[in-house]
Amino acid sequence: MSAGNEAGRIVPPEIAERILAAVDARFEEQLRRTSELVESPSLRAAEEPAQDLIEQQFRDLGLDVDRWTIADPELEAHPGYGPPTVDYSRMTNVVGTFTPREELGRSLILNGHIDVVPEGPEEGWSDSPWSSRIEGDWLTGRGAGDMKAGLIANIFAFDALREAGLEPTGRIHLESVVEEECTGNGSLAALLRGYTADAVIISEPEEDALVRANVGVIWFTARVTGSPTHPREMASGFNAIDAAYELIGALRGLEEEWNAEQGEHPFFEDLDHPINFNIGGIRGGDWPSSVPAWCEIRVRVALYPGTTAADAWSRIERCVADATANRGGRPPFEVSLTRDGFYSEGYVLEPGSDAEALLEETHREAFGRELTSFTTPGYLDGRVFVNYGGIPTLVYGPVSENIHGFDERVSIESIRRCTKSMALFIASWCGVRER
Numbered sequence: 001m002s003a004g005n006e007a008g009r010i011v012p013p014e015i016a017e018r019i020l021a022a023v024d025a026r027f028e029e030q031l032r033r034t035s036e037l038v039e040s041p042s043l044r045a046a047e048e049p050a051q052d053l054i055e056q057q058f059r060d061l062g063l064d065v066d067r068w069t070i071a072d073p074e075l076e077a078h079p080g081y082g083p084p085t086v087d088y089s090r091m092t093n094v095v096g097t098f099t100p101r102e103e104l105g106r107s108l109i110l111n112g113h114i115d116v117v118p119e120g121p122e123e124g125w126s127d128s129p130w131s132s133r134i135e136g137d138w139l140t141g142r143g144a145g146d147m148k149a150g151l152i153a154n155i156f157a158f159d160a161l162r163e164a165g166l167e168p169t170g171r172i173h174l175e176s177v178v179e180e181e182c183t184g185n186g187s188l189a190a191l192l193r194g195y196t197a198d199a200v201i202i203s204e205p206e207e208d209a210l211v212r213a214n215v216g217v218i219w220f221t222a223r224v225t226g227s228p229t230h231p232r233e234m235a236s237g238f239n240a241i242d243a244a245y246e247l248i249g250a251l252r253g254l255e256e257e258w259n260a261e262q263g264e265h266p267f268f269e270d271l272d273h274p275i276n277f278n279i280g281g282i283r284g285g286d287w288p289s290s291v292p293a294w295c296e297i298r299v300r301v302a303l304y305p306g307t308t309a310a311d312a313w314s315r316i317e318r319c320v321a322d323a324t325a326n327r328g329g330r331p332p333f334e335v336s337l338t339r340d341g342f343y344s345e346g347y348v349l350e351p352g353s354d355a356e357a358l359l360e361e362t363h364r365e366a367f368g369r370e371l372t373s374f375t376t377p378g379y380l381d382g383r384v385f386v387n388y389g390g391i392p393t394l395v396y397g398p399v400s401e402n403i404h405g406f407d408e409r410v411s412i413e414s415i416r417r418c419t420k421s422m423a424l425f426i427a428s429w430c431g432v433r434e435r
């Protein structure tokens, strides 16, 4: 028997019921695994212990495991590569592959990132960021929503089929990648390693909805050069920190220019301020009694899909050159720009794919309501699969609060329903047969 595996068709009700029951049966264990992963602080370049946990789960499921360090000249040469500031020689991706005895159905990638953003000052949290506290419907901790709940949900959605006595008839790759929060190089490395499929699901925290479009992101550091003097003759020096404020003002001007263009970008017309430039870091000067000789700002900018990173970057360079040269008669100053992270383009999930049609059905079955889609002004690894793999990519996952903030948390019932929807999707997309 092979059920499912027709365009946009969900598995028959009897099979669906078994799968939904299997998710419920394993849900306590799923939560335990989610908590365990949240308790492993997989900050950038410190992901290996958390990847060990994932690798073990892939092995327990009988998957073929591929774990490799992402340092790779081919990756570095790719146009979507973001220059990193960490050593890749010890940072690994983990992929677990299920290959059916006979490949009859469509293939699928279930992707998630293991890295989490910095927790910030711990006193801002009600509890340790790594405690994975459960209270009512919420699981709290850094990375709980973004996106350890989703990463574990991928595994348990896949496992629900086995628990239900079924076996997929299509090839499935479960991916746990690094570097999503800063460059997107982890998913890019997985694609370049040869992992492709007929569809991708990325279970990011997306409010039980589907991402239609999102922005690309560029990171850079701008270093302003000043001229140090004693403050008693301050006017003879040049204050690099004051000048950095001027530069920030010019960048805010460019940000407004880009926001004013939103009408030209499908799916972004109705967003409130889709393009956000974030001044994410600032440091400069040596001490209070010298006019500062230097100041660095770290910046994250966003760009619309369809704009190449190279085009956006040249507009940033022109904006900075103009701001430093044309100062209303005051002397120009010097700024050097260094790209040190994301160099990525956005993407649009074109409506009308079989994958989306099927997700609409599995979502309805799991949630009892219609699937909605939305545009998000943040970066997503979906751009790797859509822009460079030409693969329909469903970024879809649970309700969360405060991601990248204090007391990040994820809704437990939302995790359960998303897992059900994904398990039904896997069975229907890849097809299943009795074990």
Ligand code: ZN
Binding pocket: 113, 146, 147, 180, 204, 205
């Ligand atoms: Zn994320």
